[in-house]
Amino acid sequence: MILHDFPLSSASYRVRIVLNLKGLAYEKRNYVLRAGEQRSPEYLAVNPAGLVPALEVGGLRLGQSLAIIDYLDALHPKPRMIPADPIERARAMELTLTIACDIHPINNLRILQYLEHDLGQDKAAVDGWYRHWVEQGFATLEKLLPDTSFAGGDAPNIVDACLVPQMFNARRFKVDLTPFPRLTAMADRAGETPAFRNAAPPLV
Structure with a gap:
């Protein structure tokens, strides 16, 4: 593999x-x-x-x-990343797609490079763009989070696998996380587990 x-x-x-x-x-x-x-x-x-x-x-x-x-x-169905129960699956995918469709695609490298190189935006404007869309998406996620230990439920799943990287990048771009206490706590809880720690990129 x-x-x-x-x-x-x-x-x-x-x-x-x-x-x-x-x-x-x-x-x-x-x-x-x-x-x-x-x-x-x-x-x-x-x-x-x-x-x-x-x-x-x-x-x-x-x-x-x-x-x-x-x-x-x-x-390799164990542990499951996408719940089998239809309602739990739908809820998990709602959270996952908020990150993977509403936040990440308009903030990835090729978009930021287009803003800088093709549209002539300076670093402050590009970073502001990034923070704006993260803050909007995080505001939605903060309202949708379940009352569980992890964003995806009682154990980490696909939601946490998407949230933790997005939180890592939010911190890189100095997003104010104060309005998102539950989201931050859940991302940090998952991020402290070995599987997440060993996947993390080097600190930059």
Whole structure:
């Protein structure tokens, strides 16, 4: 099992967490995104989107972190990342997609580079853009969180695997987390467990 990775990619970070939670061994191949290594012909042959992560298992080559997590859950169902119960599954995916669709895509590296290089925005404006969308998404999550130990329930699941990387990046961009006490506490609780700690990128 090969994970095509970049330590600071929150999408890759999600997959590393899930691989650790499931106790699966894998080989990491890292790409420096700011240097454009993910757009090399060799990597585009693995993932035509030119994004990380991508997972190779046997002859399968799969991109998109949530698709990878769903595949790993089907192949190695314990511990479950996506609940089997229809209501619990729907709630978990509501929280997950708030992060993976409403926050992350408009704040990832290629968007920030477009704002800077193509639209001529300075660092203060780019960082302000990042914080604005994180704060909006976190405000929604703070209201939706269940009364459980972790964001995903009584044990970490796909919600926590998405939340912890997003919280890591929120802190990198100096988002004011004061309005989100429950969200912060749940992310920190999950982040302190071995599977999450061992998936974390180096502090920057």
